[in-house]
Amino acid sequence: MIPISHWAQVESRLVLAMVFAFSAATKVFPAGGYASFRKSFAELSGPLGRWTAGHRGDRALPAAVPAAEALLVAGLLAPAGSDLALAAAFVLLLAFSAALAGALRRGSTVSCNCFGAGHAPVGRAQLARNALLMATAGTGLAGSLGDSGARPIGVPALLVGVLAATAPAWIAAFWDDLADLLATPG
Template identity: 40%
Template sequence: MAVYSLVAIRAALGVVFALAATSKIRPGGLAPFRAALGALVPATRAAAPLAVLVIATECAVVTLLAWPSPSATAAGLALAACALVAFTTAIATALRHGKTAPCRCFGASARPLSHTQLGRNSLLLALAGTGLAVWPSASNKAGGSAGMWIALATGVLLGAALTAFDDLTELFTTPTPVRQPPTGTTASHQPTKQGLRP
């Protein structure tokens, strides 16, 4: 069971960090991310090198988690956990100072910074911690082919869901607007009979 859990966790974190990195390095993605860092991080002049460091870290996590080596898996999980702690701390600090500029964590999204990002990062951090916990008992074991493919698919779907965590949260928490009747209309109309005399 532990080996399948580790595969699913590696896949989920790999998908999240891969999408985060590619959204920033695609054409037109780096400048908005660098500007967002400048708005959220107090040391504005460090925004450019910090953006490069974030992208390099995300790429390193993806590479380590995909590498078929137990030691690389452990390093990837540890690096992911450290990165998530840093990201979560930065977001919490920005929110505490009243900053709500878009974080551009996944590229073009202009959604203001909120506690939703803290929730998503907490879930990702829990995944990384669980992966590190099961790694000693699962790193040198092999699972069945079918089970491995199911674990891999589960991890990919989980990673995609966590990437869209903001959208899913908004979908299930935004109240449905109540339609108001058009101005100047009455609540009901009673039919009248015309042309009848008693």
């Protein structure tokens, strides 16, 4: 029997892999998505973003974000090194949260563009989403501590795991839309 700690790790990895895959894809593939992300990146990253706007980092630093997210997806889905990928996901989410908190503190009205072109300005909803995703990474790391190693998972069990991870991943990806929908009017 596979212990619950193993399933906690597997589910955390699947949820985060789906979230980072969607995030990277929406920054790169839709028409105007990357330009929109670069613009918001410059303002969200504060002084670093303003400095890179006139230097070579203007293209390199924003391009590193979807590249890092794509690398995390590969690391989270690979059985070997998944603990490192979970820790890296936590650190990346912490960096994203620091950028969002800095924008809030400065009173910025830039949209996050974390999952494609957004309309709403940065708010506490994005910080709450990132906190939940960091908790997911922490749960995966905690699950790996109680796990004695990789175990083969049958195809039916893996399919159930993927289906179970899909709902929280979509909620995270469409968090801003849900926050707008559930916000009290006026």
